[in-house]
Amino acid sequence: MSETPGSVASILQPLIDAAGADRVRPADPAADAVEGVVPRLVAAPADEEALARVLAFCHRHRLAVAPRGGGTQLELGGIPERLDVLVDVTPLARIVQYEPADLTVTVQAGMRLGELQAELGRRGQFLPVDPPTGGEATIGGLLATAASGPLRTGYSHLRDRLLGMRVVRADGTIVRSGGRVVKNVAGYDMGRLHTGALGTLGVIVEATFKVQPLPEAWGCVQVGPLAPEAAVAPAAALEALLAALLDAPAQPVLLEVLGPPARVLVGYAGVAAEVDFAVAEALRIAKKVLGSAGQAAAPVSWDAAHAETLAAHRSGDDAMLTLRLHGPSSQAATLLEQVVREAAAAGVPCRYAAHAAVGTLRVHLGAAADQALEGLVQSWLPAVRRWGGNLVVERAPLPLKRAIPVWGEPPPALFLMRALKEKFDPHRILNPGRYVGGL
Amino acid sequence: MLPVPYIALMAARLVAGGRPRPSCVVYPAGCRMPEEVRTPVNPTANALSIDPGLLSRLAEIVGAQHVLTGPSALTVYEFDAYTLERQLPAAVVLPGSGEEVARVVRVLHDAGVPFVPRGAGTSLSGTTVPAPGSVVISLARMRRILEVDLRNRRAVVEPGVVNAWITRAVASGGYLFAPDPSSQGACTIGGNVGTNAGGPHTLKYGVTVNHILGLELVLPDGQVVELGGAVEDLPGYDLVGLVTGHEGTLGIVTKVIVRLVREPESCRTLLAVFDSVDAATRTVSQIIERGIIPAALEMMDNLVIRAVEDAFRFGFPTDAAAVLIIEVDGVNAGLGQQAEAAAAICRANGAREIRAAKSENERLRLWAARKKAFAALGRITSSYVTQDGVVPRTRLPEILAFVAQVGRKYGLRIANVFHAGDGNIHPILLYDERNPDEVRRVVQASDEILNACIDMGGSVTGEHGVGVEKVKHLSRMFSPADLEAMLDVRAVFNPRGLCNPGKIFPSPGGCAELQRPRRAAPA
Numbered sequence: 001m002s003e004t005p006g007s008v009a010s011i012l013q014p015l016i017d018a019a020g021a022d023r024v025r026p027a028d029p030a031a032d033a034v035e036g037v038v039p040r041l042v043a044a045p046a047d048e049e050a051l052a053r054v055l056a057f058c059h060r061h062r063l064a065v066a067p068r069g070g071g072t073q074l075e076l077g078g079i080p081e082r083l084d085v086l087v088d089v090t091p092l093a094r095i096v097q098y099e100p101a102d103l104t105v106t107v108q109a110g111m112r113l114g115e116l117q118a119e120l121g122r123r124g125q126f127l128p129v130d131p132p133t134g135g136e137a138t139i140g141g142l143l144a145t146a147a148s149g150p151l152r153t154g155y156s157h158l159r160d161r162l163l164g165m166r167v168v169r170a171d172g173t174i175v176r177s178g179g180r181v182v183k184n185v186a187g188y189d190m191g192r193l194h195t196g197a198l199g200t201l202g203v204i205v206e207a208t209f210k211v212q213p214l215p216e217a218w219g220c221v222q223v224g225p226l227a228p229e230a231a232v233a234p235a236a237a238l239e240a241l242l243a244a245l246l247d248a249p250a251q252p253v254l255l256e257v258l259g260p261p262a263r264v265l266v267g268y269a270g271v272a273a274e275v276d277f278a279v280a281e282a283l284r285i286a287k288k289v290l291g292s293a294g295q296a297a298a299p300v301s302w303d304a305a306h307a308e309t310l311a312a313h314r315s316g317d318d319a320m321l322t323l324r325l326h327g328p329s330s331q332a333a334t335l336l337e338q339v340v341r342e343a344a345a346a347g348v349p350c351r352y353a354a355h356a357a358v359g360t361l362r363v364h365l366g367a368a369a370d371q372a373l374e375g376l377v378q379s380w381l382p383a384v385r386r387w388g389g390n391l392v393v394e395r396a397p398l399p400l401k402r403a404i405p406v407w408g409e410p411p412p413a414l415f416l417m418r419a420l421k422e423k424f425d426p427h428r429i430l431n432p433g434r435y436v437g438g439l
Numbered sequence: 440m441l442p443v444p445y446i447a448l449m450a451a452r453l454v455a456g457g458r459p460r461p462s463c464v465v466y467p468a469g470c471r472m473p474e475e476v477r478t479p480v481n482p483t484a485n486a487l488s489i490d491p492g493l494l495s496r497l498a499e500i501v502g503a504q505h506v507l508t509g510p511s512a513l514t515v516y517e518f519d520a521y522t523l524e525r526q527l528p529a530a531v532v533l534p535g536s537g538e539e540v541a542r543v544v545r546v547l548h549d550a551g552v553p554f555v556p557r558g559a560g561t562s563l564s565g566t567t568v569p570a571p572g573s574v575v576i577s578l579a580r581m582r583r584i585l586e587v588d589l590r591n592r593r594a595v596v597e598p599g600v601v602n603a604w605i606t607r608a609v610a611s612g613g614y615l616f617a618p619d620p621s622s623q624g625a626c627t628i629g630g631n632v633g634t635n636a637g638g639p640h641t642l643k644y645g646v647t648v649n650h651i652l653g654l655e656l657v658l659p660d661g662q663v664v665e666l667g668g669a670v671e672d673l674p675g676y677d678l679v680g681l682v683t684g685h686e687g688t689l690g691i692v693t694k695v696i697v698r699l700v701r702e703p704e705s706c707r708t709l710l711a712v713f714d715s716v717d718a719a720t721r722t723v724s725q726i727i728e729r730g731i732i733p734a735a736l737e738m739m740d741n742l743v744i745r746a747v748e749d750a751f752r753f754g755f756p757t758d759a760a761a762v763l764i765i766e767v768d769g770v771n772a773g774l775g776q777q778a779e780a781a782a783a784i785c786r787a788n789g790a791r792e793i794r795a796a797k798s799e800n801e802r803l804r805l806w807a808a809r810k811k812a813f814a815a816l817g818r819i820t821s822s823y824v825t826q827d828g829v830v831p832r833t834r835l836p837e838i839l840a841f842v843a844q845v846g847r848k849y850g851l852r853i854a855n856v857f858h859a860g861d862g863n864i865h866p867i868l869l870y871d872e873r874n875p876d877e878v879r880r881v882v883q884a885s886d887e888i889l890n891a892c893i894d895m896g897g898s899v900t901g902e903h904g905v906g907v908e909k910v911k912h913l914s915r916m917f918s919p920a921d922l923e924a925m926l927d928v929r930a931v932f933n934p935r936g937l938c939n940p941g942k943i944f945p946s947p948g949g950c951a952e953l954q955r956p957r958r959a960a961p962a
Binding site: 407 | 641664900
């Protein structure tokens with residue numbers, strides 16, 4: 001039995017009972033809306049148990065819930081079907097256990113990535129995830145959106161570092177899976193199920209990760225501008241360069257194609273001797289593959305290059321529509337060429353940043369008519385589908401979002417996803433309508 | 440929780456000459472038998488108890504020569520490397536394609552007959568032990584490598600492909616498939632996906648799930664579904680991550696898209712010799728703490744060293760308390776520094792000697808000795824049980840001291856050869872299976888060791904899986920609510936419970952079948 005839409009009073013007191021008076025407040029339309037949908041209330045429970053009580057209440061009364069961490073990716077996904085309670089997870093922000101000698105850390109989901117890195121850094125370690133959204137993102141948010149950054153190239157995805165998780169189910173039950181050790185196959189890997197699920201199967205409250213020692217040295221080489229007269233490098237030349245860098249003995253931890261102007265950044269990490277060798281090799285490869293005609297390849301500061309990469313991936317005021325194209329690494333250069341060519345033909349400003357090794361291209365399209373933007377999305381979806389890939393719209397004006405497939409083409413396993421959703425959230429209270437297939 | 444009925448029943452069975460009857464293995468004294476008491480299992484009647492009409496439908500799908508019935512044909516499928524439990528299946532089918540697997544499953548599903556997928560049967564936890572009245576679906580015939588794409592670092596393979604064949608197929612291009620369980624010369628990729636297999640190189644490279652891009656899965660009702668794909672980070676629930684490690688309980692994998700890794704330019708392999716297990720385990724902890732991530736960091740204790748030396752004559756020092764095999768890999772330019780850093784830590788902890796493998800041949804022999812250590816133990820014992828516990832690395836000295844203490848307490852020889860870098864121990868309890876008292880003590884000792892792992896914040900299984908062996912331990916690691924969430928997943932995929940029943944989770948009513956132990960040692 002749902003409450004009267006719009007009524008705050010009927011649900012305020014029970015939520016206060018669940019979370020505490022200073023933990024529940026009416027929503028602020030300016031600050032608390034999710035893709036234009038304003039919740040009735042915002043609850044910021046202080047701990048797991050309080051969050052569980054909040055969810056239990058919402059489940060019983062079929063109130064729609066959206067979890068929020070740092071709010072850095074709230075634009076991702078479809079427009080919420082309904083939203084009653086926004087659950088702010090940020091009060092759950094402590095490190096539960098950290099054992100540097102075990103290379104494991106257990107952290108609550110509301111902790112900001114930046115704060116976690118600072119703590120790990122004090123012991124010469126780090127969590128090798130560098131989302132463009134930066135240090136404000138929370139661990140729970142990063143997991144729920146399966147976020148990643150350029151370092152994914154060399155350090156695997158965050159999901160590959162996940163050792164264990166605690167989740168509050170839609171009905172308020174707290175469950176855990178996995179553990180706190182780096183090898184563990186006891187039971188199903190439920191943590192992987194919740195990673196990237198946008199909170200639709202449960203609210204992540206705690207996670208344990210395998211951390212990494214900070215390398216002794218970092219190094220980077222910039223190759224380019226690769227085509228000073230054009231916005232994108234000729235696909236054949238770019239692909240030859242990428243293939244050669246990836247096949248080299250020195251494996252990059254970062255391999256990015258940014259533009260315009262088209263340039264490649266390739267980064268390395270390890271002991272100093274390793275990095276020096278890798279940088280020298282990258283310079284040699286660039287010269288060999290591209291020839292000397294106008295191709296500049298030079299070492300650049302890692303920090304500057306990394307920052308530049310993150311900035312290129314971030315959407316700014318200039319980006320009306322930001323999307324990710326997922327394809328095979330070998331097609332990245334060709335897809336980029338197509339993207340730039342078609343955007344130019346449609347008169348749409350375009351800038352791009354690609355994790356070339358992974359095959360993920362991020363495209364920011366500037367102000368243009370909805371029709372033009374829609375046309376481009378509709379052209380690029382089959383282009384990536386042809387290679388077994390897909391696309392995800394990360395940000396778009398709301399009317400446009402209703403017209404385009406923000407999660408690309410639904411996967412063949414959608415029927416299984418629906419069945420899991422029905423099992424784990426039978427009242428459809430967790431982010432209804434925001435995820436793949438409208439789940 | 441008391442394991443008393445389990446042990447009592449084990450002993451009783453042996454005393455009584457092993458007459459099979461249903462038993463409650465999981466629960467403490469006072470456990471109620473389930474409402475529907477299972478009918479006693481008669482192994483010789485199994486083959487006849489399957490409906491001949493069903494058998495002929497299966498034969499129509501896979502060909503009559505690929506349907507096995509009769510005790511002599513089925514006996515090979517009666518157990519796996521776990522050996523402590525066995526059950527003849529009703530039949531075995533060997534499909535030749537994913538389509539045949541799907542049709543076979545559909546037929547069995549519609550007939551309500553349980554089925555058990557099987558690769559090479561190398562499971563150390565009984566994952567492929569047939570349930571009574573079940574049909575084993577062997578993937579052994581499906582062993583083609585379908586596609587290799589080095590540029591995109593992936594290969595598409597059938598589930599019966601042997602793990603080592605993948606690396607062999609891509610090695611000349613300078614790539615490899617990283618997960619390298621010790622059984623990799625025999626185990627199949629389908630099985631690796633089933634158990635989320637590990638191996639010595641997981642320390643640096645990760646476990647199987649970190650190397651799987653996509654799967655084709657036959658669901659327990661015969662539907663075929665693609666999970667993941669050839670491209671990274673596709674949107675949607677991570678069903679590849681969920682299914683990897685499912686131990687055959689969510690469906691049957693009929694195709695695997697594996698991720699390949701660039702072969703490192705070079706490596707350095709060291710053998711460090713210690714006069715105490717303690718010094719060796721402290722070294723392991725410190726190596727990790729100092730920020731060195733070796734490609735592999737393995738430990739062998741004296742019992743194993745002597746067995747391996749006996750078998751392989753590698754030149755292991757047979758009076759050493761423990762040896763560490765440390766391998767660092769990567770670009771040649773950085774290896775000297777890393778190897779020296781590791782060696783320095785060994786010396787600081789009193790390593791008596793540090794040897795470096797001087798050639799690829801020497802390195803391969805060193806690894807062969809490590810990977811065949813289990814087999815080498817067969818020279819000094821008629822039977823053994825391999826445990827698979829995990830503790831945080833920092834607790835390694837403690838758990839190994841505890842294992843030694845348990846060995847003394849129960850009068851058992853326990854050998855240790857394991858992935859020290861991961862904290863993943865493999866205490867190998869040696870015993871004579873003809874001695875029922877020794878069998879009883881082995882079970883009790885195993886229990887104590889696994890409980891200690893849990894108490895130290897570890898796990899009861901790092902890579903071998905729960906199978907049947909650790910069903911009872913799962914409830915010590917997870918609460919009923921935790922297990923319910925996992926059972927909810929299983930209910931979605933496997934609602935009738937026909938696919939590999941009795942594995943991982945206590946079955947409804949809570950009892951798993953325990954069959955009589957082996958009568959003879961394996962060859």
